[in-house]
Amino acid sequence: MASITVTVDGVTYSDEVEPRLLLVHYLRERLGKTGTPVGCDTSNCGACTVHMNGVSVKSCSVLAVQADGAEITTIEGMANGEWHPLQQAFHAEHGLQCGYCTPGMIMAAADLLRTNPHPSEQEIREGLEGNLCRCTGYENIVRAVRRAAEAGVTP
Amino acid sequence: MTTDTQAAAPELGKARLRKEDARLVTGQTNWTDNMVLPGMLHMCFVRSPYAHARITSVDVSAARSMPGVIAAFSGADFAGEQASLPCAWPVTADILIPPHPPMATEEVRYVGEAVAVVVARDRYAAADAIAAVDVTYEPLPPVLDMRTALDESSPKVHEAGNKSYEWVFDQGDLDAAFRDAPVVIERNYRQQRLIPSAMEPRAVVATCVAGEITLWSATQIPHVLRFALAAFFGIPEQNIRVIAPDVGGGFGSKLQVTAEEVLAVLIARRLGKPVKWTESRSEGNLTVHHGRDQWQRIRIAADSDGRLRGLSVDLLADMGAYLMLVTPGVPLLGAFMFPAIYKMDAYHFACTGVFTTKMPTDAYRGAGRPEATFAIERIMDELAAELHVDPLEIRERNWIKHEEFPYTTIATLTYDSGNYEAATAKAKELFGYDELRAEQERRRASGDPVQLGIGVSTYTEMCGLAPSRVLGSLSYGAGGWEHASVRMLPTGKVEVVTGSSAHGQGHETAWSQIVADKLGVPFEDIRVLHGDTQVSHKGMDTYGSRSLTVGGIALNGACEKVIAKAKVITAHMLEASENDIEFTAGRLHVRGDPQKGHSIQEIALATFAAHNLPDGVEPSLDSDATYDPENFSYPHGTHLCATEVDTETGRVTIRSYVAVDDVGKVVNPLIVEGQVHGGLAQGIAQALYEEAVYDADGNLLTTTLADYLIPAAADLPHFTTGRTETPATTNPLGVKGVGEAGTIASTPAVVNAIVDALRPMGVRDIPMPCTPERVWRAIQSARDSSAGQNGGGQ
């Protein structure tokens, strides 16, 4: 077992974990942060995307021990009194249907806007290449990210 | 419709933002895998590494002593309970339906079939322990190609043989139609095997408390599942509650009664402990039912002006190793759709269902109809090419004119309404059809290495599954009705219960709009409940684009019953005649005097108080309604696709895509558009990217999302969508359904576009998915054969 201290959505946790415990399982099963789902086992789908020290990572492909000392933000930590502009934009543009990919998609989109606040349609599509959605055909996801960009997202 | 409704209907057709989103965008979701119950155990399955083998022994004893393991079972441990997974659609009287135990006991018939299960205190311990289960097999020959599976010499999947059924449909005199026909075209098309790939993997939690079972499952069909557990596994129906919490997509893949669901129930009952199972993606690719997988031989006979005389279709359909819930019926849903929007004199359809040692197939978005639409729309392009006629022109010569509706097709369906001319005209305009044709000519003339192709698909579909009598005539095991309840709460708020179980479609929003429109109560005051058999006791669930066209109409009926009863109570309260009470914009009032009356909310409160109700009237304004449609609904549309094909590498890029769909009246245009987008993505994915591939030993090669290629945003184009609106005449809302339209229409549009780009080179077909390699090979072989014809020079 290894001791880790991780700050998740502003709360600091100290835990003993098996080295093989995946960060996403730590979030979901130890901390009850079930807002971050799991969609695959090869880091292709991106459903489990969270921010680690300010940048997007796939929490299925990070060991909890590797997150020792890190600051993690999940979809559950995105709203700050009111919904994050991306959450608002996904709602306003009907950028989700079943919603399973949505947490990862929003976290990936937030990372994209951090590095490129005014992406073109093509840049949005490429910026989200690591996140799969099976419902929307991405059309409204692209619109949502553009809308959030126009609203001016601050990281 | 005789009941008064509001003069204006502001709610229907409004682009309401979805109620569901609040929990989904904030991560406050309730996926099955989120469930934690005290003492909950985790299941992990041992699965067959062989496509076909006799099980000679299963020893779980070592696994039982692994750390954290509570129990381990083989199929034999449940021999007396596990029965056979049901097939609800025995399409012919002599169909072969082999036994299908949830855990194999004697033989395994596909890679991934469950042979044992370990139950442990956490999922890591369960995953570790399966390696300690010792299974020995005696390999048997796999059966992998349905085209040779029916040969005498083929090894047998089941002792009784590899043929499940043959189903035939004939109308008109086919011989006469083909006799002396100036044009006869025959093609063979392959519908590759697909993996539905809902983003949420399957998950199950089961408890058994004092004999009462609760099953949470990521399912599309809580009601059907409850019935199946009772009917086939001997659990008293009144003691089963099935809950489908938030469900992350289905596309038909969660329209199933699965081995894992049944075993979770049996194990929870055996151990007296809650159990959970969540599949990994690679496990799911192996064991979630697959879709499509047909060989299609299609023949048309036409006059020299291109008018169709007859159509003949012979299918081989790969059932996989067993028949699951509706496996054999999927091709039949296509049987009625091959004639599509076209008039003709004769039609023959025959389908043979074949067993192979692969994962069973079953419903996947469109289920039978995409396959049919692909074949007819592809061959219509071949007809156009043969006659040197524009592909839209050849379709127009054959399609049912808008003034000819209602029209009974050669497949004996009666299309109530449609306007193919209008949808096509709109699509052409949005697409810039003539300009793109001109550019295509220029590129052809200049020998551009990147050629332009234009693909057409004028589709229709039958949806709103389904009239119960029709289902009965096709030997389906259940009806096709849907149920809804409206509960008027004392404070004037409304609870709506629907038997239609949503998993991304937005019922909570659309159903609220229907009720708000009908009852005149605020949209925000309505709560829609679904997906729990204890809350929604009746239902037929969600598949086949049926929710709105069946469930929505049931809800409409339930609202009418509320209004009718409210009128009786209002008349009594106002001391007026019931016939003089009108209902307008949420108010019940005396005809001609809107001031004299009560709101529906006031009547709800008055009913709750029950101080002043007419004699014999029960103190309740709640209602129930069940609706059984009399006909299917027939959405249609015209899709146009422009592809650029790099003839050096074979890479296909979709340059533009226009979808004009006519889904009748629209409740929520945002949701309709979203359904179209998602359908397009899946149809395009079949055309370009996806295929479940088995190797020569029957191992699935596409077990992960690194090998089964689902398109990302960067792999798909922007979609231009448009609508025409020809209301259904068979239901009071005029709605037709939209869930599958995009998937059905888009696959042939894309492939037609690719072939169109390459036709001058001699390419007539490319098997799906049209990967760059396949496109390149098609070009090479066309060049080779044309070089051969020209004596080698090019």
Place this chain on the structure above:
Amino acid sequence: MIPAKFDYTRPGSLDEAVRALADGGEDAKVIAGGQSLLPLLRLRLAFPDLLVDVGGLDGLRGVRDEGDTLLIGALTTHDEVVHDPVIREHCGLLAEAAGTVADPAVRHRGTLGGSLAHADPAGDMPAVALALNATMIARGPGGERAIGAGEFFLDYLTTALAPGEILTGVRVPKLGPGWGYRYEKFHLTAQAWAIVGVAAVARRSDGHVAEARIGLTNMGLVPVRARGAEEAAAGAEATIEALRTAAGRADEGTQPPSDLHGAADYRRHLARVLTARALAVASGV
């Protein structure tokens, strides 16, 4: 989905890491970003007894300008390679190719050293290292040594790193004036592996290609140089036709695999087409 058990250590110094790895023997593995290793662990395709996490060794991060060469720390992430101004200026091919690796989230964790040490012939960076004539810097119990990229990739997922050796950095010669570059990646979907990739650098002089180096992704068990095409390109006129002719030799000596995503003959064809395209961009045609 769930890795088998392993022990884990996160050394505080390179020496400690080398010792831990050496002590762990055959069944010890280095983990950096883990973007190649974790999927293998989760699918239970790899079963190390010990993971030595070098993620805490900050000395292995970043880029040092050494004059004619850049020394890039093994722990420099793909994302850092993409954005680093020094790399972009002097070794633009590296930045361009790193930008095609997987997706942004993977690029945030995945490291240059990790993808080279993993030596997947389908990975993008090994072919780039070949084209750039990079040198791998390794530290082991016996000290530090340099291994040329041409000698580094020995077999499928196998490098010249000895047991107990850790890749600490990559030394890359700067591309001087007159040099151009291009990474042509051909894949089926945005995040799919390359069916074939072509990493080309070329120096143009007087309307001719003076010299060219070409690395091929996924054209064999190891990333390979397209020597035949390099030879044919050297001295060729900088025209599409001449480069296409030179690229006709791109698949010489390769042994491309036939698998789910492409047959060998198609890969050979792609290597020729993509090499022509890469050379055209690299030599400014």
